[in-house]
Amino acid sequence: MPEFLMADWLGTPVWFWIAFLLIVVALTAFDLGVLHKEDRELGIGESLKLSAFYIAVALAFGAWVWAERGSTAGMQYYTGFFIEKALSIDNVFVISLIFTYFAIPPKYQYRALLWGILAVIALRGLMIAGGATLLAEAYWVLYLFAAFLVLTGIKMFFAGDEPMDIGGDPVVRWISRHMRVTPELHGQRFIVKVRDERTGRLVRAATPLFLALVVINLADLVFALDSVPAIFAITTDTFIVYTSNIFAILGLRALYFALAAMIHRFHYLKYALAAVLIFIGSKIFISDFVLGGDKLPAWFSLAVTAALIAAGVLYSLWKTRAGEENKWSAAL
Numbered sequence: 208m209p210e211f212l213m214a215d216w217l218g219t220p221v222w223f224w225i226a227f228l229l230i231v232v233a234l235t236a237f238d239l240g241v242l243h244k245e246d247r248e249l250g251i252g253e254s255l256k257l258s259a260f261y262i263a264v265a266l267a268f269g270a271w272v273w274a275e276r277g278s279t280a281g282m283q284y285y286t287g288f289f290i291e292k293a294l295s296i297d298n299v300f301v302i303s304l305i306f307t308y309f310a311i312p313p314k315y316q317y318r319a320l321l322w323g324i325l326a327v328i329a330l331r332g333l334m335i336a337g338g339a340t341l342l343a344e345a346y347w348v349l350y351l352f353a354a355f356l357v358l359t360g361i362k363m364f365f366a367g368d369e370p371m372d373i374g375g376d377p378v379v380r381w382i383s384r385h386m387r388v389t390p391e392l393h394g395q396r397f398i399v400k401v402r403d404e405r406t407g408r409l410v411r412a413a414t415p416l417f418l419a420l421v422v423i424n425l426a427d428l429v430f431a432l433d434s435v436p437a438i439f440a441i442t443t444d445t446f447i448v449y450t451s452n453i454f455a456i457l458g459l460r461a462l463y464f465a466l467a468a469m470i471h472r473f474h475y476l477k478y479a480l481a482a483v484l485i486f487i488g489s490k491i492f493i494s495d496f497v498l499g500g501d502k503l504p505a506w507f508s509l510a511v512t513a514a515l516i517a518a519g520v521l522y523s524l525w526k527t528r529a530g531e532e533n534k535w536s537a538a539l
Contacts, residue, residue: 219446227450254464261458282505286512287438287451293516294434295459299466301426309415318395320460323423331452334435339445352436356488359433363481387412440487472527479519483512
């Protein structure tokens, strides 16, 4: 293998990063270029199958990390993946509200999600790189992350279900004031040329799909304030943090159409997620101030995280089971 591929970059050989990026590019090209050449609504059954495929790829990648870098790295990857996957359910609820507000029909939502996720890959990379740099320079920043996670978890326990005020978003208002925005959709296009009513000249204008895309990316930045510190609290290995984060997000657009149809059935999951954030944040203080610097085993963090999330999902499904069986049988 060429020497530069074995060179260390952010604590990991370059060829690991190249392999990861090739997988991401291949998945995106296959998804968009083969599976979804045309704009169409994704059915619940197809959504679940495609999501299962993405999860299988992510788990297989974790097995490769486990084999190449050891069991600790492997379990840290799986813990980060499960946390991000669970937190993404909240993203689905917000994305559904955004699409509804801008009246985006289902057949255009998939491509909008794709472009949104491509932007997320870059934005998450910047956030994770910034977080890794801070931690490398000052370890005490991890305590700030941990305290933030604990406080966020406590806030989630007592938070209400107030709807998101999309129309009042300052970015949406700014775009509406400073850009021409068409009142109607123009297919899957984000920017179109329209005729100015005063001058008669063709000018560029944003479509409602563009506004939806912008708001989705802003919402992801807000959610990243929880998920990125949570994974840094599991490990400071930049490769593990980034790959587990991105693999969880890659499958989000596939899972969206199934979850959007039953998001009301995950009402109680937020309490499980709150407990996960409190546990992940607390274990930093427990490791450093109670155990004298000894880290809690990676398998223990993975087991607690998986148990809390599974309990939240199962309890939610059980509490909302009445009348849902026939509805889902008909949908599938």
